[in-house]
Amino acid sequence: MNKKCILVIDDEQDMLYAVKLQLEACHYKVLTAQDGQEGLNIARKEAPDLVILDLMLPKLDGYKVCRLLKFDKKYSAIPIIMFTARAQQEDEKLGYEVGANAYITKPFDPKKLLGKIKELLGETS
Amino acid sequence: MENIPDMTRRIRDERQSEERLQTRQKREVLKGLDRHKTEFVSAVSHELRTPLSIIKQLLMLLYEETLGPLNDKQREVLVKMRHNVERLKDMIDKLLDVSRIERGKLKLHYSLVSLHELLGDSEDYFKESAQEKGIILKYHFPKEEVNIFVDAERVYQVISNLINNAIKFTDPNGKIRVEVKVLEAKIRIGVFDTGIGIAESDIPKIFNKFTQVSTRQDAAKKGVGLGLAIAKELVDRHGGEIWAESQLGVGSRFYFTLPRFYTADLLTGRLKESVNAFLRQKIPVHLINLLIVNYEKFKERITVAPHKMAGDIKGIIDASFKEFFGAGNGKRQLFIADMHSGKYSLIFPATAQEKVDGFCDLLSEKIKSYFITHKIENVFIALGILSYPPQSSLQAGPLFSANLNIKEIYIGAEMRRYRRIQYKTSVEVVSPKEARESCQSLDISQGGLCFISRRSFKTDAKIAVNFFLLKKKKVILAKGRVTWMSLMDRFPQDLTDKYKLGLEFLPLKDRDRKLLLQELELYYE
Numbered sequence: 001m002n003k004k005c006i007l008v009i010d011d012e013q014d015m016l017y018a019v020k021l022q023l024e025a026c027h028y029k030v031l032t033a034q035d036g037q038e039g040l041n042i043a044r045k046e047a048p049d050l051v052i053l054d055l056m057l058p059k060l061d062g063y064k065v066c067r068l069l070k071f072d073k074k075y076s077a078i079p080i081i082m083f084t085a086r087a088q089q090e091d092e093k094l095g096y097e098v099g100a101n102a103y104i105t106k107p108f109d110p111k112k113l114l115g116k117i118k119e120l121l122g123e124t125s
Numbered sequence: 126m127e128n129i130p131d132m133t134r135r136i137r138d139e140r141q142s143e144e145r146l147q148t149r150q151k152r153e154v155l156k157g158l159d160r161h162k163t164e165f166v167s168a169v170s171h172e173l174r175t176p177l178s179i180i181k182q183l184l185m186l187l188y189e190e191t192l193g194p195l196n197d198k199q200r201e202v203l204v205k206m207r208h209n210v211e212r213l214k215d216m217i218d219k220l221l222d223v224s225r226i227e228r229g230k231l232k233l234h235y236s237l238v239s240l241h242e243l244l245g246d247s248e249d250y251f252k253e254s255a256q257e258k259g260i261i262l263k264y265h266f267p268k269e270e271v272n273i274f275v276d277a278e279r280v281y282q283v284i285s286n287l288i289n290n291a292i293k294f295t296d297p298n299g300k301i302r303v304e305v306k307v308l309e310a311k312i313r314i315g316v317f318d319t320g321i322g323i324a325e326s327d328i329p330k331i332f333n334k335f336t337q338v339s340t341r342q343d344a345a346k347k348g349v350g351l352g353l354a355i356a357k358e359l360v361d362r363h364g365g366e367i368w369a370e371s372q373l374g375v376g377s378r379f380y381f382t383l384p385r386f387y388t389a390d391l392l393t394g395r396l397k398e399s400v401n402a403f404l405r406q407k408i409p410v411h412l413i414n415l416l417i418v419n420y421e422k423f424k425e426r427i428t429v430a431p432h433k434m435a436g437d438i439k440g441i442i443d444a445s446f447k448e449f450f451g452a453g454n455g456k457r458q459l460f461i462a463d464m465h466s467g468k469y470s471l472i473f474p475a476t477a478q479e480k481v482d483g484f485c486d487l488l489s490e491k492i493k494s495y496f497i498t499h500k501i502e503n504v505f506i507a508l509g510i511l512s513y514p515p516q517s518s519l520q521a522g523p524l525f526s527a528n529l530n531i532k533e534i535y536i537g538a539e540m541r542r543y544r545r546i547q548y549k550t551s552v553e554v555v556s557p558k559e560a561r562e563s564c565q566s567l568d569i570s571q572g573g574l575c576f577i578s579r580r581s582f583k584t585d586a587k588i589a590v591n592f593f594l595l596k597k598k599k600v601i602l603a604k605g606r607v608t609w610m611s612l613m614d615r616f617p618q619d620l621t622d623k624y625k626l627g628l629e630f631l632p633l634k635d636r637d638r639k640l641l642l643q644e645l646e647l648y649y650e
Contacts, residue, residue, distance in 0.1 A: 012175060018182040025191045107178040110185055 003029040004121055007048040009039035009065065010083065011057050015106070019052065022110055028117075036060025043069055048078065050120060053100075055084040063098050070099030079120035083108075167224035170217050177217065181210050219351040223334065226358050233276040233362055236401045240271040240305060240312065243281060251288050251303075259297035262288075265304040271312055272397065273383055275363055280383065283356045283367075287316040287379045290352065294377070295320035308608045309572045309629055310545065311365065311382040315584070318378075323371040329612055329622060331369060332357040356381070366611035366625070370583060380584055382609045382627075396470055408474045409530065411481050415442070415488075417467030417536045424467075429499050441491050442471060449484045467536075481530065489534055545570040546648050548595070552576045555602070556589035566592060571645060573605065573629040581624050582607045590628065594644045601637040605630045 006028045008019050013034065020030045031048060033039035036057040043051055043065075051069070055062040062082065069075045082100040102116045186192055188203045195203070225231040248264050255262035273280075284303075291301045299319040306313045323331060334354040360367040360381045371377035403410040415438070417423050424431045548569040554560050566576040574592065582588065589604045605628040613623045633641065 012179060014179045015175075015182065018179060018186060021186055022182075022191060025186075107181040107185070110189060110191070 003027060004049040004123075005029040005031065005046065006050045006052060006117070007031045007033065007039065007043055007046070008052045009033045009036065009057065009062070010052075010054040011035060012054075015054075022113070023117075026114060034058075036062065036065045040065050040068060043075065043078070047075065050117060051078055051080045052083050053080055055082060066100055067098045081113075081116060081120070163224050163227045166220055167228065170221040170224065173217050174214075174221075177210065177214055181207075181214070184210060216351075219355060222355045223351055226355070231358070231362070233279060235274055235276055236404055237272055237274050237397045238277045239397075240273060241266065243273075243277050244284065244303075244305070247281065247285065247288075251285075251292075255292050255301055258292060258295070260292060260295050260299045260301055262292075262301040262303070265302065267305055267307050269307070271305070271307055271385065273312060273385060275383060276359075279359045280363070283359050283381060284314060284316070286352045286356050287381075290379075291316050291318035291320060291377070294318065299376075306608075307385065308382070308627075309570070310385060311609060311627070312385045313380055313382045313609055315378060315380045317376065319376040322373040322375050322377055323369065324373050325371070328369055328371060332367065332612075366609050368584075368610045368612065370581075378584065380609065396472060399472055403472075403474050411471075411473055412531045413471040413481075413485065413488075414531070414533045415469040415471070415492075415536070416533060420467030423536075427499075437495060438469065438492065441495060442469060442488065445484065445488045445491055446471075446473075449480070449487055481532065485532055485534060492534075492536065545575075546645070548648070550593045550595050552590050552592040554578070554580075554588055554590050556604075560588065567625065569645070571642065573608070573627060574603070575625065575627050577613070578624050578626055579621050581610060581612075581622075582626060584608070584610065587631070588628070594640060596647045597640055597644050599640055601633070601640055603628075603630050603633055603637065 006023055008016055008023070008030060009032075010016050010019070011034055016032045016034070020032060023030045031042055031046060033042050037059040039051075039053070039057070040060060042048075053062045053065055057065070060068075062084070066080055066082070069078060069080065076099075079101040080099070081102045081104055083104055083106060101120055104113055104116060184203060184207055187195070188200075188207060222231065244264070244266070252262050288301070288303060295301060295318045301319075302315075302317045304315045304317070306315070332353050334351060357367050360383070364384045365382040367379070367381040369377060369379045400410055400412060427434065429437070545568045548566055550566050550569075552564045552566050552574070554562050554564065560580055560582070562579060564576045564578050566574055568575045574590070576590075584607055586607045587604065588607060589602060591600050591602050593600050607626055608629045609627040611625050613625050615622060632638075
């Protein structure tokens with residue numbers, strides 16, 4: 001069976017490392033990017049099954065990356081999970097406005113994140 | 126040449142104006158420093174959060190055994206690490222909250238929640254964490270469903286702060302009681318413990334920033350001393366009061382109140398959901414409740430069949446809405462809930478306040494004429510419109526979200542129950558004897574009185590007061606229960622602390638009750 005591929009975009013290298021370990025332990029293929037532009041390029045090139053996206057990113061912020069993917073027919077079907085330290089309601093609203101499918105705050109509860117991923121990938125356990 | 130007195134005066138004036146200038150400059154510098162400090166705290170706290178959240182994330186990988194099994198010693202180490210990461214995170218969150226408060230950046234997000242929803246889930250969690258210390262924790266809720274209009278997350282923060290403190294300062298085999306009481310116009314939440322207690326002289330200080338009055342030098346119990354200061358700010362912002370009573374070695378009782386919206390009690394789940402749906406989209410909502418007071422009795426006395434009347438009133442609401450806002454206005458949504466018990470709720474979005482007032486007036490006119498044309502006799506038909514938040518609570522700034530406007534239209538005699546008015550009169554505490562003093566009132570309603578006292582009373586203490594009715598020019602005696610209390614800000618000229626307290630009347634003597642009603646009636650118009 002082909003492994004599902006998840007792209008994680010976060011500017012904190014160690015956070016990327018933590019998420020990567022977590023997801024790999026659950027048998028996902030993980031791609032990583034450290035800024036918005038790089039993330040967008042990889043997303044367009046590799047068309048991952050799901051994107052986990054931090055809000056505050058250098059070069060291109062998370063909202064812009066989200067909008068660029070969601071408003072592009074070729075990629076709009078890719079589920080996006082917004083990922084941020086700010087638990088403010090305004091952020092959440094804005095996240096959904098630009099088309100994010102889910103919203104998870106950092107530090108995340110591994111079970112919650114994995115549950116969301118499974119749900120969005122249609123892998124009901 | 127100037128004479129001597131003139132010269133002295135000139136020199137004195139110059140010196141004074143120079144001093145004034147210097148003080149002003151000093152004040153500006155201090156203000157600037159304070160602003161810098163607040164911004165610095167905010168920036169540092171934000172920066173601290175990122176590495177901390179990474180540590181927590183990595184810890185979780187180990188702890189959940191994602192990377193392989195742990196032995197017992199390793200798990201023990203990780204539990205301690207996790208606990209300390211949580212402590213650090215808690216402190217940073219508190220620092221951030223304080224800096225938000227100081228910069229005026231703390232925003233409340235109101236929604237309608239039921240108290241059971243808000244607290245129910247936490248019961249098991251707190252019971253468990255009390256149990257770990259060998260403490261018994263119990264919740265006592267009123268049976269009825271109580272809805273409040275608050276920032277649920279922030280209110281939860283206040284409650285959990287009080288409960289965590291109670292657990293922290295109570296020894297094994299102690300008891301903690303969390304109770305919710307529904308008062309006249311407020312709900313009161315109390316957290317009582319059998320812990321180490323607080324010295325009486327320390328009680329006024331505990332709600333200040335960076336205060337820790339614990340007599341024990343137990344390092345693990347130390348915090349930053351911000352929790353109660355934040356709790357106070359959050360309760361204040363909700364328009365409530367927070368206070369404490371304690372005795373060293375016996376235990377502490379912490380209380381806070383939140384304004385209660387009667388109207389909200391009428392909302393069924395579906396209606397509450399539609400109110401919250403608007404609020405989530407940041408669309409202002411108008412909620413109008415039409416209530417027939419004492420409906421069961423009312424039903425017996427009217428000549429129209431109750432179900433017909435219910436339908437007719439619904440028709441009137443519909444027609445009035447169309448008439449006032451225009452039938453073609455498809456964008457406006459109107460929800461009417463007919464609860465078959467003389468209660469109707471109308472919910473509709475985004476309309477100018479004046480329009481809503483106009484609509485309410487039209488509606489009450491129409492309903493009045495409905496009763497008149499149907500010759501419904503022997504019923505005192507009075508219609509009153511009550512709007513929340515009450516005007517008097519608006520003076521302290523945006524205590525309430527501008528996003529929910531509630532109005533109530535009452536049909537029936539007791540329509541003005543519980544409406545409070547500002548009312549400054551002299552109050553004399555007559556019992557208990559040792560508490561005798563003369564005070565001043567702030568506001569009054571049919572059910573209670575709020576006044577300023579130099580003494581603090583125990584919550585739920587029974588006292589008796591004499592007070593003077595300004596219009597009727599008579600003194601009445603009222604017995605009551607102290608239901609809430611708050612320490613007032615002390616001005617430099619004040620020699621002693623002052624408390625604002627709420628007294629809920631016990632049933633008044635017939636003569637006094639009538640006098641009070643007449644007095645209030647004179648103020649309503």
